[in-house]
Amino acid sequence: MSGANMIEKKKSLQKEVIIMGIETSCDDTAVAVVLGEGRILSNLVSSQADFHQRFGGVVPEIASRHHLEAVNLLVDEALREAGMKLNELSAIAVTYGPGLVGALLMGVTCAKALSYAAGLPLIAVNHIEGHLYANFLLHRDLELPLVALIVSGGHTNLVYIEEHGCFEVLGRTRDDAAGEVFDKVARALGLGYPGGPIIDRLSAEGNPEAITFPRAFLEGNSLDFSFSGVKSAVLNYINRMSQKNEEIDVRDLAASFQQAVVEVLVEKAIQAAERKNVKTIALSGGVAANLSLRSSLSRRASEEGYRVYYPPLEFCTDNGAMIACAGIYQYLKKDFASMDLNAVPGLQLSAGCDET
Numbered sequence: 001m002s003g004a005n006m007i008e009k010k011k012s013l014q015k016e017v018i019i020m021g022i023e024t025s026c027d028d029t030a031v032a033v034v035l036g037e038g039r040i041l042s043n044l045v046s047s048q049a050d051f052h053q054r055f056g057g058v059v060p061e062i063a064s065r066h067h068l069e070a071v072n073l074l075v076d077e078a079l080r081e082a083g084m085k086l087n088e089l090s091a092i093a094v095t096y097g098p099g100l101v102g103a104l105l106m107g108v109t110c111a112k113a114l115s116y117a118a119g120l121p122l123i124a125v126n127h128i129e130g131h132l133y134a135n136f137l138l139h140r141d142l143e144l145p146l147v148a149l150i151v152s153g154g155h156t157n158l159v160y161i162e163e164h165g166c167f168e169v170l171g172r173t174r175d176d177a178a179g180e181v182f183d184k185v186a187r188a189l190g191l192g193y194p195g196g197p198i199i200d201r202l203s204a205e206g207n208p209e210a211i212t213f214p215r216a217f218l219e220g221n222s223l224d225f226s227f228s229g230v231k232s233a234v235l236n237y238i239n240r241m242s243q244k245n246e247e248i249d250v251r252d253l254a255a256s257f258q259q260a261v262v263e264v265l266v267e268k269a270i271q272a273a274e275r276k277n278v279k280t281i282a283l284s285g286g287v288a289a290n291l292s293l294r295s296s297l298s299r300r301a302s303e304e305g306y307r308v309y310y311p312p313l314e315f316c317t318d319n320g321a322m323i324a325c326a327g328i329y330q331y332l333k334k335d336f337a338s339m340d341l342n343a344v345p346g347l348q349l350s351a352g353c354d355e356t
Ligand code: KG4
Pocket: 026, 151, 152, 153, 154, 155, 178, 179, 180, 182, 183, 194, 195, 196, 197, 200, 285, 286, 287, 288, 289, 290, 291, 316, 317, 318
């Protein structure tokens, strides 16, 4: 690109909203720069999975330490890849909850420092909303109202969204999150961390009808979830087999367990769309990367006349672009945070409509 073209490009970009998204709620340090129109200029993720692998799950202190080491480097690299300087951004968006408190604080502190240093507005993003906004980022034709199924390692939520910023929580897990049970079952089988992708891969070669595990549909027409029953059933099965000295067919076990979880997620998402009389279901969060969930929900939804959206695989798990995208919508509403922003580890989706 010639020097003149480069200057022209920069000028046109400057007229737009340009948001940096910073995400450090769990074990991925992620920073992205996204344009208001949804174009991703940079999107970097530094995964810590290898460091947590031998513990079979995320160790909070290790997570915080790695975020501290990585976050500033990623900020510099994300700006460099985007061809931007800090003061050319419109705002800094950061995840402030839910998540691990020490991990969240690394991102929040970094974002506050950048915001203060460059005089940029600070935007506090709810991580669960961030996952939802991955769909708006990647599907420009996505329209409201819709029902969202947001399923990750820490959350399982069915949400009705009529307007941006208005979330009606229709159901949430009463115990373990969907991703959490994938991780716990994988750990019990000695398969490594994170368990979801490993179980997903093994399931492709297994028989989902081989072992019957319980499906918790709960009382009445509840749209809440409970995955502790299926988790205990799998753990009991593993113990029984090892007491009898019988070999476990890990592929069949993985496929049967996965089917039990996916079936409940799919049926409740369809019920929610029916109840709210919407035509669109948006699936997101780390577990949305599950191939069986993606295909089963798409199949059931098309039978029932619903459209299903989900992000490409790399935007299902934690990333900075989804936080930046949620930040764009908050920026347009001038929904800014102050310098006393703190991490809120137990943050929930706000039930009511924010009138700001
Ligand atoms: O969204 P995410 O990166 O972090 C949280 O917000 O929790 O989700 C991570 C979770 C982990 O529990 C991981 O095992 C699960 O998403 N996951 C999957 C798959 N890929 C990631 N679960 C099932 N199938 C997958 N393919």
